[in-house]
Amino acid sequence: MRTDLTRSERTCRLSDVEVALLARFRAGEREDSFQELVRGQLGPLIALARRVTGDSAWADDLVQEALVRAYRGLDAFRGESSLRTWLFRILVRLSKEPSRWQRSEPAAPLSVEVPDVLGIDPHDELVERELRDRLEEALERLTPRQRAAFHLRAVEGMDYRAIGAALDCTPVAARMLVLGARKKVMARMERHLEW
Amino acid sequence: MVNPPRCDFSDAVLAHFLDGETNPVEVAVDGSTRAWTGEELARHRGECDECTLQLASARRLDALLAATSDITVSEDMADTIFEGVAARLRPEVAGSSGSSAWHARWASVAAAVLCGALGFALAHWLDDSRDREFVVTDASERVPPRDVPSQPESRPGVLVLSGPRRPVRFESSVRSVTPEQLEQAFWFASWTRATALGWPRDLHSLDVGARDAADRFRLRRILEMTESLSGRGLQRLVESIESSEGELRDRIVRAVRGVDDVRPRLVAALRREGASVVRVASWLGGAPLDRAIVDFVGNDAVRATEVAEAVAEVQDRPGRVDLLLRMRDRLSIRGGDDDFALFGQWFETQPNECSHQLLVALRDGRDAEERRACLLALASRADPSTAPALFAIVEGPRQHEAELAAFALGKLPVDSDDLARRELRRGYLRVASLACRRDPIASRHLRLMRLTDEERAFLEAGRFNAHQFEIAVALCRDRRVDPTLSDD
The missing domain is CATH 1.10.1740.10 (RNA polymerase sigma factor, region 2, helix turn helix motif)
Known part of the structure; x- marks a missing residue:
């Protein structure tokens, strides 16, 4: 060894x-x-x-x-x-x-605990919660590979070469997945993302 | 309100400012495509409200996603995870690599039922009237214990009864297995606990007739449920059936597929839930799977990325190339008529080994259209490892393929400088490739050509698509002045 x-x-x-x-x-x-x-x-x-x-x-x-x-x-x-x-x-x-690998029964709908990193005002909590719910709803519409690629890019900050290595595809393909995911989610959340 | 992007530059702006792309990014504007530098994109962004809004929204989206994905793992949580890992690694748990959780679950149930069967046999000697559960598999009638013949044929775990005038049935004591375990194992709640879906084959010692009767019963129950389900319920049913295995699963799938009014609802339910092309195709039938995929996508409008993902799921990787080539003529994909763009999109999402498979197809293929498709796919993948093979084709006897190979070389990453150094028999193809990559060496050749201003601007812009490359080749071949560019 x-x-x-x-x-x-x-x-x-x-x-x-x-x-x-x-x-x-x-x-x-x-x-x-x-x-x-x-x-x-x-x-x-x-x-x-x-x-x-x-x-x-x-x-x-x-x-x-x-x-x-x-x-x-x-x-x-x-x-x-x-x-x-x-x-x-x-x-x-x-x-x-x-x-x-599935051994458990499916859980109740995913409830994500969001830390107060945004420093939001208490009376805006309802708005932010709706935003997160719409985001989860939009993400559910993606394919698993799109969700994974988008997550690795936006959350992990991985470059497309690393994303491609994780998803077993070329960097170009990884970028396509992220681009497609982002477009879909933005289209569904357009009202909530206005600046 | 932020509307869906209409500006042609929105994707490029996101690529440069959000994803940190430093190389020039291609943008298709008014039918022509060229690469835009970061400075040019910054200038555009400063002038375009839509791109500014899109970038801000995308940044906010990324931040929101990151915020909702922040997971803090406590020590207790980590310990729980590692305990779970250790349990899966233990030899007595049938969760090792290559076994499924389904087998692990059935291993424990099988052990429990065997113990129960031994207990049953002993109890049978001690108390003839002990309560047992019976199941009749070819009808809905339950047979009480008192009607069980006194001299049954028995085998470990299963009691088989048969006779010329009695229905074929079997029974087993299930008192040692909890109802919750059975409910979990048998995905629909049913009084048919002993014979419900998923009873392990290795415990069955049924004769063929009884096994067929049990299967018919299960199928009938499943079809009864299928016809009454819709939407999410149908989706759950599909997931449960897909988690089972073997011949029984295949028979169930065939039976469900054959119910006319279920089929369109099934497809609609699967697509609504975002089911992949492969998953839908597997339910629509056809063997092997790649044929089902071809049939499905040929009759249903799907996107290029879905096709690419579907093909990526095909287990036999050499088969992926064949599958895509066969689908080429059957697909109706939204996005345009440009063969290169569509085909390129599909191949771009294939695993890295696809380049090798494409080269094998080129080496062994005889069909001209398929070879053309392979070369276009290689151009879209821009894989530097394919350069030696492409050079060989450029130097080969087939003129049209030489041009396509030169096009593919023109798409290789800019740090691959073989093209800049190598002298080719078809020198004009080399110049066209260099111009496609906007290589500085190309400008030296362009100065020696008789070109109009418009033609020179076209060649200097580079970044050609397949059709534009043909034009570039013609110009380089016909307008050259320098004799060193001759191809003989």
Whole structure:
């Protein structure tokens, strides 16, 4: 079993901490090092899973199954993409095979907890809540790949090369997905987005 | 109010200011296409209220999406997730790679029923009148325990009864499996708990007649439900059936598909819920799946991106290229008549291996139209790895294909400078390709050509589409003055 990474792997997409944790994983400290390695990725994974599935219970199933696949495939991970991009890619691929990971019953309609980062005035809360509801409604009209691409661009700030790597398509295709998603959502939300 | 974008520059403005695109962005204005620099786009944005509003709205949308996607993972939540992962990794849980959650669920039910069956056998010796549940599979009649013959044929887990004058039926004790587990496993609530949909085949020891009877019963129940469902209910039914497997699922799908008034409602319900082309095609029937896709999209207006996504779901990746080429003549896609634009859109969304598959199709294909389609697709993908093959075609014997290959070379990313360095037998094609990419070397050749002002401006603008490239080739071939540009 390989216990260290080559210089080319170290200089690629992983931080020093990630490289060290990966080495520990391959040396046999599998459970603890894996948890430390992916703990910081849980939030983005859950967010993407909820976006793709539209269901919080199934999103949790999807994330768990993605982590299982990641655990099994981590020995072969070469760091050619960032850890997050690699995990996203696993999750997106799995999302196309719900029979392999769905174990929960569908949850109640997704209710997203929005932190008060906008600093909104209390009496505007109703308006903002409606805005978020319309956004969720508009996102449900997208295909899963469009939702995933739009999420990776707008939320994760990934460039189109990374989005293409996560979605297994070319950067041009990734841009098309984002463009199409954005157009559809803006068309449905036009009244609510006026400046 | 912000209206849907009408300005031709809106997409380019978003690409540059929102997505950080630094390369010039192509814009089609009044039938002609050229690339606009960031400075030009900034100037336009300053003059166009619509683009300014669109950009502001898009930025607000991105911020809103980011705000609604902020997930904070507590320690407890993380621990719960990792516990779930550990449970899935444990060998005794049938959730390992390659097994489905359906099998995991049935493994536990099977174990419970086996225990129940053993208990039943023991109870049968001890108490003949013990309450058991019976199911009749070829009729709706329930048979009470007292009518069960005293000498049944039994096998582990299942009791099979048969006789010349009795209906074929089977029974099993299910007291060790909770009703909630059965309700979860059998997606519709039914008193037919023992034989309801999804009973594991490996536990069945039915004879063929009983199994067929059970299937007929299930199909009848499903069709009864299907006919009364609409909209969301139909959607849920479809999802539940799709989650089952094997021959039974296939038979159910065929039966539902055959109900005339269900078919259009089913399609409408699926499309309304955003079902993919592949999913709808799988319900409409036809094998293999790619034939169903071709039939569906040939009769239903779909968008180019939907086609691309549908083809991306085809498991056999070499088959994707064949599928798209076969669909080329059957599709009715909104967006225009330009073959290149439509075809290019489909191929642009294919995985990276598609370039290789297109080259294989070029190498092995004999049909001229299909080869032409492959070259146009390669041009849209702009994959630098295809350059060596394209150069070989430019130098090849087929004039028309040489021009298309040169067009594809003209679309490669600007950092691929093989074209600038290489001398080709058909020198005028090289010049046209360089002009297409707005390569500075092209201007050196253009100075040596006899061109009108309009023709020179056209060639210097570059960024040609397929039709424009043909014009550029003709100009480069016919107007050259420098003898080094000759093709012999």
